[in-house]
Amino acid sequence: MLVVEPAAVRFDPVEPPALHEEHLLERVSALEYRLMRLTERLEQTLDLLLRQARNSYFDHGLIETLIGVLNEEGVIESEKLNAEWRERCRREAEEQDEMQRRDELRAEIIGRYQGKEPTAFRNFVDEGMGQFAAGHVARGVRTLERAAALATDNAPLNSFLGEHFFRAGKMALARDYLERALQFAPEDDRVCLLLGLACGDEGEAARAKELLRDVVKRGAACFAAHYALGRLLAAEERWADALLEFKEALAARPSAETHYVVGCVYYRLNRNRTAARHLRKAVEMNESYSAALYMLGLVFLRAGDESRADEAFGAARAAGQDESRYRMQRKGRLQPDEIPTLPPLFSAARHARKRLVTSGDKRLAEAMREDALRVGLQDSEAGG
Numbered sequence: 001m002l003v004v005e006p007a008a009v010r011f012d013p014v015e016p017p018a019l020h021e022e023h024l025l026e027r028v029s030a031l032e033y034r035l036m037r038l039t040e041r042l043e044q045t046l047d048l049l050l051r052q053a054r055n056s057y058f059d060h061g062l063i064e065t066l067i068g069v070l071n072e073e074g075v076i077e078s079e080k081l082n083a084e085w086r087e088r089c090r091r092e093a094e095e096q097d098e099m100q101r102r103d104e105l106r107a108e109i110i111g112r113y114q115g116k117e118p119t120a121f122r123n124f125v126d127e128g129m130g131q132f133a134a135g136h137v138a139r140g141v142r143t144l145e146r147a148a149a150l151a152t153d154n155a156p157l158n159s160f161l162g163e164h165f166f167r168a169g170k171m172a173l174a175r176d177y178l179e180r181a182l183q184f185a186p187e188d189d190r191v192c193l194l195l196g197l198a199c200g201d202e203g204e205a206a207r208a209k210e211l212l213r214d215v216v217k218r219g220a221a222c223f224a225a226h227y228a229l230g231r232l233l234a235a236e237e238r239w240a241d242a243l244l245e246f247k248e249a250l251a252a253r254p255s256a257e258t259h260y261v262v263g264c265v266y267y268r269l270n271r272n273r274t275a276a277r278h279l280r281k282a283v284e285m286n287e288s289y290s291a292a293l294y295m296l297g298l299v300f301l302r303a304g305d306e307s308r309a310d311e312a313f314g315a316a317r318a319a320g321q322d323e324s325r326y327r328m329q330r331k332g333r334l335q336p337d338e339i340p341t342l343p344p345l346f347s348a349a350r351h352a353r354k355r356l357v358t359s360g361d362k363r364l365a366e367a368m369r370e371d372a373l374r375v376g377l378q379d380s381e382a383g384g
Contacts, residue, residue, distance in 0.1 A: 099133065102129055103129075105160060106125060109147075109154060112155070112157075113151050114153070121147055121150050124144065124147035124150070127143050128140045129144075144161055152180060155181045155184040156185075158178070158181035158184075161173075162175075162178035162180075162181055166194050166198060166373075171202050175198040175199055175204075178194050178195040178198060188376075189220035189375060192211050193211070193215045193225055193375055194373075195211055196212040196214075196225070197228050197357060200228050200231070200356050200357040201354060205235065208228070212225050212232075221248070222253075222371055224369075224371040224372035225372075226245045226248040226249035227261070227357075227368050228357045230243075230246040230249060230261070231357040232357065239269055242265060243262070243265045246262050250262055253371065256281075256282040256285035257282070257363055257364050259278045259279070259281040259292075260278070260361075261361075262278045263276070263278035263279035263295060264345045264346065266278060267343055268341065268342060268343060268346070272302060276300070276303075289319065290315075290317075293315045294312070294313065294344075295343060296312040297311075297312035297313040297316060301339055345364070
């Protein structure tokens, strides 16, 4: 067979196959060498991590042994130490989250500015946030208030200042800044909730109920919203409606505090057995809850069970030695006509014009504030 090729092909500069293969082999060898070095480094890193893990394990075992020995000798209380350690870790994690949130908020505040003095505004915001981070909170607030004066329509800045005053219990200032924030961010559930609580404590019951019901309708219902609505309805002596809201609060946050408040309403409605059941549940969840123990004593006393009433009052005195109403029980048992019909939780706000949602029980007020301040944060953390 004859093979014919064009004459021009004989002059094409074709690289000999041997040279091409040699070049590929060199590149493969170089890649193999780099891969081998990378594998060695990974092995060294893994070995270092294993050593550190082993050292941490031994250190942890040593610390646990020391804690056990000291606990047996009565020098320390291991449960208290563990609780304080967990609380410290929680605080540090919250501080880190707060720093990150503040940085993100700073960028959002500056980005929202539409005024004529951007440089001055930015300087105020940077300086104020820096003072917050350094722990100079009062100075930081004053600086940010100067920034807010330049941008009354800046919703995130007004929201931040309103939240600060809400945390500090300065509800009048909180209401003013949160009202501005809601005006320019009407869909913000967090702002709506905090403003509702602030209005309730400032005695603006109608406005507070409107805002809180709006939060519930939006689907952002929480313990704080239902509890505050219940307190406002209780102040109007609408006990059946208040009970419904408190039950919703209990469903949203089963806790000693919510069982206590539901028990108080049942006591007011003369449903003693149901009241006792909820109050016992509150005491089971927190044995040192003096307010729940005292209410349980009143329920027993009303039912004529003086022995169990004395026991509950004694436990309340031991758990709440600073409370005058518990100390008064030492002077003698209440007579039937002296047993209060209105629980102490609600009696403080009966004729009050302010503090309609935070009076009567510090624990409940703190639980409500914490729950309200968490609204909106879980979603942002999940999204991040």
